[in-house]
Amino acid sequence: MKLHHVLEAQQFDRATLSHLFDVTQKMEHVVAQGGVNTYHNRIMAALFYEPSTRTRFSFETAMHRLGGRVISTENAGEFSSAAKGETLEDTIRILNGYADVIVLRHHEIGAARRAASVSRVPIINAGDGPGQHPTQALLDLYTIRKEMGKIDGLKIAMVGDLAQGRTVRSLAYLLSRYQGVKMFFVAPPLLKMREDILEHLREHGVEFVEETALEPVLPQVDVVYQTRIQRERFGDRLADYEMCRGIYVLTHEALRRLPAHAMIMHPLPRLDEIAMEVDDDPRAAYFRQAQNGLYVRMALLSLVLGAPSSATADGS
Ligand code: CP
Numbered sequence: 001m002k003l004h005h006v007l008e009a010q011q012f013d014r015a016t017l018s019h020l021f022d023v024t025q026k027m028e029h030v031v032a033q034g035g036v037n038t039y040h041n042r043i044m045a046a047l048f049y050e051p052s053t054r055t056r057f058s059f060e061t062a063m064h065r066l067g068g069r070v071i072s073t074e075n076a077g078e079f080s081s082a083a084k085g086e087t088l089e090d091t092i093r094i095l096n097g098y099a100d101v102i103v104l105r106h107h108e109i110g111a112a113r114r115a116a117s118v119s120r121v122p123i124i125n126a127g128d129g130p131g132q133h134p135t136q137a138l139l140d141l142y143t144i145r146k147e148m149g150k151i152d153g154l155k156i157a158m159v160g161d162l163a164q165g166r167t168v169r170s171l172a173y174l175l176s177r178y179q180g181v182k183m184f185f186v187a188p189p190l191l192k193m194r195e196d197i198l199e200h201l202r203e204h205g206v207e208f209v210e211e212t213a214l215e216p217v218l219p220q221v222d223v224v225y226q227t228r229i230q231r232e233r234f235g236d237r238l239a240d241y242e243m244c245r246g247i248y249v250l251t252h253e254a255l256r257r258l259p260a261h262a263m264i265m266h267p268l269p270r271l272d273e274i275a276m277e278v279d280d281d282p283r284a285a286y287f288r289q290a291q292n293g294l295y296v297r298m299a300l301l302s303l304v305l306g307a308p309s310s311a312t313a314d315g316s
Contacts, residue, residue, distance in 0.1 A: 003303040005116045006124045009134045009173035017177065021142055023299035024292075031065055031295065039068035042305055045099035046072040047091070048126070049082070049106045054268060054290050055126045055135070059103045062297040068305075071099060089118045096120050101304055104128075122304040130164040130233055136267050137170035139296040143289040144223060147263050153180040157217050159248050160186075160227035160273060162193040167267040168227060172197050176206045183208040184217045188244050191229070214248045218257040225265045226250055226273050251275045258283065265289055 001019050012020070030036055044063040048056050052074070060070045073079045080091060088106065092115045095102050104115050105126040112125030112132075127133040145151055156175065158168045162185055172193070175181045183201070185193040185208060192210060201208050211217055218224065226248070234241040249272060250264065258264070266274055266286040278284050 001303060002306050003300070004122050005112075005119075006122070006134055006300060006304065007112045007116055008125065008132050009137050009170040012134075012138070012174060012177070014177050017138075017141065017174070020138065020296070020299055020303065021145060023302060024142055024295045027295040027298040027302075030298065035065035035067065037067035038302075039063070039066045039305060042068040042100045043098065044068055044070050044301065045095045045102045046070060046074075046126075047076050047080070047095065047102055047104050048072075048074050049076045049104075049111075050127065051075075052105055052126070054293055055105060055133075056103075058290075058293040059124075059126065059297050059301075061294055062301055065294070066298055066301060068301070088114060092119050092123070101301065124300065124304065127166055130166055130169075132170045132173075133166040133267075134170045135297060135300060136167045136293070137174050138300070139289065139293040140167065140171050140225070140265060140267070141174050142296050143265065143285060143292045144263070146292065147285055147288070148222060151175070151178045151181065154178075154223060155182045155184065155221045156223040156225060157184040157186055157214075157221045158193075158225045158227070159214055161191045161229045161233070161244070162187040162227070163191045164230050164233040165227045168193070168225065169197055171225070173200065176201055176204045181206060184211055184221060185209070186211045186214050186217055186248065188212060188247055190240055191244055215254070215257060218254065219259065222259070222262050223265060224250070224258060224262065226270075227267065228269065228271055228273060246272060249273055249275060250278055252277050252281070255281060255283070 046056055046060055063070050076082055096119055101122045103124045103126050104112055107129045109129045109131035111128045112123055116123040125134055162168050229245045231241055262283055263285045264283050268286060268290055
């Protein structure tokens with residue numbers, strides 16, 4: 001199987017997800033053995049117009065662990081010719097002459113699709129404003145499957161900034177591929193899940209409920225997916241931000257209501273919405289989740305670059 005652009009979660013059907021996760025499992029072994037040299041003649045461009053720790057470093061590490069090379073800008077708005085007024089489209093056209101794959105994070109919804117419209121080489125959407133973050137959702141789903149042993153039939157609470165959170169939007173699309181999944185969207189009215197996602201779930205017969213209180217939801221779910229209230233998405237609506245911040249906080253005390261078998265996820269970074277005391281709880285999966293991002297992104301790069309998915313630790 002070969003992928004080309006990775007733009008949105010809807011492009012992944014169950015068969016593709018299953019194959020991706022098989023390759024991802026192999027990548028865990030590749031990393032354990034130090035990596036491969038399979039892509040020694042390939043170059044990945046990381047073009048980031050928004051800040052990132054996990055996504056950029058894990059993509060760059062993924063390419064290095066696969067033997068490839070990386071060119072990168074972590075603040076493209078300032079450190080690329082975007083600062084002189086160059087369009088995204090022209091930047092992508094130029095990078096097509098240098099790189100074999102472009103990983104793009106941008107502040108505008110639809111930026112990855114615009115980039116793909118002028119790109120011969122694969123574009124991977126590493127987050128387009130409050131639009132989507134498909135590779136995050138893929139690693140989220142991989143983590144759920146790895147830790148819970150299945151996805152069908154799970155009850156999953158998504159909590160916090162659902163209106164502006166791109167990870168929850170992409171994850172909702174992916175989860176809608178599975179049978180018997182029920183989603184609990186827990187958010188204040190200002191930050192409730194947007195209607196396009198709810199409409200998609202209705203069309204696909206996926207059960208969901210919308211709640212404003214977290215406490216009564218916790219005993220009912222297998223997965224609680226906490227998110228940050230994103231100050232940077234409020235612009236000058238400071239009063240709205242102040243009204244929403246700190247509204248849902250996972251503490252030891254709150255988590256007494258969560259079943260013992262459940263897992264706690266977060267795309268990170270976190271502020272205070274998961275207390276540090278929770279980190280030692282065996283149900284706290286968020287650091288393992290971030291680690292899985294490396295393996296999933298290695299698998300994605302191998303699929304878009306078209307190399308054999310059976311890459312082994314000796315580079316064959
Ligand atoms: N989860 C995530 O996208 O983190 P970064 O913003 O650090 O890449």
